Amino acid sequence: MTAPTRVSAPTRTSADLIRAEEPVLAQNYHPLPVVVARAEGAWVEDVEGRRYLDMLAGYSALNFGHRHPALIEAAHRQLDQLTLTSRAFHNDRLAEFAERLAALTGLDMVLPMNTGAEAVESAVKVARKWAYDVKGVPDGQATIVVAAENFHGRTTTIVSFSTDETARGGFGPFTPGFRIVPYDDLAALEEAVDDTTAAVLIEPIQGEAGVVIPSAGYLAGVRELTRRKGCLFIADEIQSGLGRTGRTLAVEHEDVVPDVLTLGKALGGGIVPVSAVVARREVLGVLHPGEHGSTFGGNPLAAAVGTAVIGLLETGEFQRRAAELGVVLRDGLAELAGGGVVGFRARGLWAGVDIDPAIGTGREISERLMREGILVKDTHGSTIRLAPPLTVTAEELRSALAALAKVLGS
Numbered sequence: 315m316t317a318p319t320r321v322s323a324p325t326r327t328s329a330d331l332i333r334a335e336e337p338v339l340a341q342n343y344h345p346l347p348v349v350v351a352r353a354e355g356a357w358v359e360d361v362e363g364r365r366y367l368d369m370l371a372g373y374s375a376l377n378f379g380h381r382h383p384a385l386i387e388a389a390h391r392q393l394d395q396l397t398l399t400s401r402a403f404h405n406d407r408l409a410e411f412a413e414r415l416a417a418l419t420g421l422d423m424v425l426p427m428n429t430g431a432e433a434v435e436s437a438v439k440v441a442r443k444w445a446y447d448v449k450g451v452p453d454g455q456a457t458i459v460v461a462a463e464n465f466h467g468r469t470t471t472i473v474s475f476s477t478d479e480t481a482r483g484g485f486g487p488f489t490p491g492f493r494i495v496p497y498d499d500l501a502a503l504e505e506a507v508d509d510t511t512a513a514v515l516i517e518p519i520q521g522e523a524g525v526v527i528p529s530a531g532y533l534a535g536v537r538e539l540t541r542r543k544g545c546l547f548i549a550d551e552i553q554s555g556l557g558r559t560g561r562t563l564a565v566e567h568e569d570v571v572p573d574v575l576t577l578g579k580a581l582g583g584g585i586v587p588v589s590a591v592v593a594r595r596e597v598l599g600v601l602h603p604g605e606h607g608s609t610f611g612g613n614p615l616a617a618a619v620g621t622a623v624i625g626l627l628e629t630g631e632f633q634r635r636a637a638e639l640g641v642v643l644r645d646g647l648a649e650l651a652g653g654g655v656v657g658f659r660a661r662g663l664w665a666g667v668d669i670d671p672a673i674g675t676g677r678e679i680s681e682r683l684m685r686e687g688i689l690v691k692d693t694h695g696s697t698i699r700l701a702p703p704l705t706v707t708a709e710e711l712r713s714a715l716a717a718l719a720k721v722l723g724s
Contacts, residue, residue, distance in 0.1 A: 328361050344677075346684050346691075353380035356706045358689070366689045369714050371703045373521070373691075374553045374664075377580035378626055379705035385583035388622035389615065396614045401607060407617035414624045415592060418562060420571055422595040426588070426612035430552040430578030431467025433589035436606060437515070437548050437576050438471065440591060442491075443600045445512035449544060456512040461497035465522030466515070466550055466576075478522075498528040500535045507539065513546035513574070514539075518564035521553035524697040525659050525666030533568040540573070546597060548574040552589070556580040557704055560637030560662035562627055567661070573597055583623045588616045632704045636662040642708050643700065646715035654722030663704055669696040673722055682721035688714050 326334070328349040348366065352359040356379055359365050371377060378385060392407070399405045412424040425440070427433050438458060445456040460466075460475045473481045474488035482488070495502040497520060507514065518533055520526040533549075540547040549572040554564035556577065561567055563575070574597055578589035591598065610616070626632060640662040647658045647665060657668040669679050676692025683690055683698075690698045702711065 326361070331361065346680060346689065348684055348689065355379045355381075356703045356710055364687070366684070366687050367702070367706075367710055367714055369683075369688055369690045369700050369702045371701050372584055373579060374556075374558050374701055375579040375582065376584040377557055377704050378583055378623070378632065379703035380584060382583060382626070382705070384626060385585055385619055385622050388618050389583075389585050392615050392618035398610065398613045398615070400609050401612060405612075405614040405617070407614045407621065408612045411612070411617040411621045411624070414621060414628070415577075415590060418624055418627060419575055419577075419592050421575065421592045423593055423598040425591040425593075425598055425601070425606070426616070427578075427591065427608050428587045428589055428610050428616070429467075430576065430589050431469050431472060432608065432611075433552065433576040433578050433591050434466045434472055434515075434550060435469055436591050437513075437574055437593075439606060440593070440597060440600065441513035441515075441546050441548060441574070443605070444546065444597050445510075447600045448596065449512070451510050451512065455510050457491050457493055457508075457510045458512055459493045459495060459503060459506045459514045461516050461520070462494050463497055463520055463523040463526070464515075464517060465520070466517075466552075497523075497526065498532050500532065500539065503536065504539060507543045507545060511543065511545040513548045515548040515550065517550045517554065518567075519554045519559065519661060519664070521664075521699070522693055523666075524668070524694055525661075525664055525699060527659050527661055531568070533565055533570045537568075537570045537572070546574055547572040548576065550576045552576055552578040554664070556623070557627060557632040557636050558662055558664050558701065560640055561633055564661070581620050581623055582616065583619050585619050586616050588620045588623075590620075636704050639663055639704075639706065639708060639711060642711050643715075646712065650715070650719055650722065653719065663700075663702055663706070665700040666693075667698050667700060667718075669698065669722070671696045679718075679721060683717055686717040686721060688717045 331349045349361050350358045351361045357365055358368050415424050442456045445451040462477045466472045471489040475492035476482050493506045495506045549565050551563050574593040582588035644660045654670050654673050656670050659666045676696050676698045680690050680692045692698050
């Protein structure tokens with residue numbers, strides 16, 4: 315019998331694929347109209363073969379670029395051995411991951427999770443448990459102080475202390491126990507912290523708000539205040555950490571060691587979701603079996619990739635690159651100031667750029683840059699964020715800045 319002839323499915327164009335998503339995908343994102351099919355380093359390619367310089371890097375999830383060879387090799391090697399056991403059993407990769415992550419951050423213990431939001435949720439739970447078991451706050455009365463314009467995720471509890479109505483609207487009732495103060499305001503923080511306060515939770519640099527960098531001394535002031543008031547300092551380094559700002563952690567710019575860190579995004583190397591709460595032993599030691607968990611948290615594949623990420627950071631190469639290339643980025647943006655750029659904030663390879671609204675919204679500027687082969691993402695009106703992979707070259711950065719100048723008419 316003659317075998318039936320196979321008819322290959324017609325190749326779908328970018329427009330076809332975008333249309334195909336609309337009836338079957340929840341519309342919780344508004345992506346740029348580019349359909350990525352391949353990627354390597356700082357570059358991606360769409361289904362038609364057009365190449366783009368990735369100046370977003372998955373909101374810092376791709377700090378080491380797309381498909382970094384060391385990370386891909388670690389993933390392939392582990393895929394051939396073991397991928398998941400659940401935490402019902404031990405696995406042979408988790409101990410090294412936890413040991414090296416604790417050493418990298420200067421803290422004691424690790425609680426492995428998957429996503430950034432899970433890490434923040436876990437930190438909130440741990441802080442409350444610590445407040446009851448160690449600080450002696452009456453049961454059910456623990457409070458956590460957060461900063462306005464924060465972004466820590468989109469779970470129900472986390473949006474309970476968001477000031478972004480797009481994130482909050484229609485999702486109540488909200489979880490109580492949070493106090494919101496202005497960011498970069500130590501006096502307001504001092505007033506909000508009292509005997510019920512379990513923790514102060516802040517981003518060392520506010521990412522979603524537009525890469526907002528606090529005043530010099532603010533992080534050190536938060537550290538001093540939380541020590542004096544007897545509560546925890548939780549630093550959310552999910553976007554700012556792991557090399558992005560030119561240091562392993564953004565808090566290092568003020569020589570601060572928090573009690574608790576939340577990490578994610580880059581910890582998975584752009585391959586698998588990996589997050590963690592890293593903290594002092596006294597803090598994470600409040601957890602006991604059955605009180606918190608995750609089927610996939612700390613799985614062997616995640617631990618293998620996460621350990622390879624830590625290995626890249628242990629050399630200091632990527633922190634140095636971010637610091638050195640950050641000068642190129644900052645100087646290039648300074649040249650555009652007054653030529654369509656009305657303000658910017660930059661630290662390492664991370665910048666929030668405020669565009670003159672008369673020239674266009676952040677979305678419009680992002681679309682124009684896409685047509686020039688540069689991918690960025692807007693936030694809050696006429697602000698765009700720049701966060702290229704730490705593997706980007708100076709020449710690539712300058713080409714992105716030249717494209718920005720072109721679309722601004724500078």
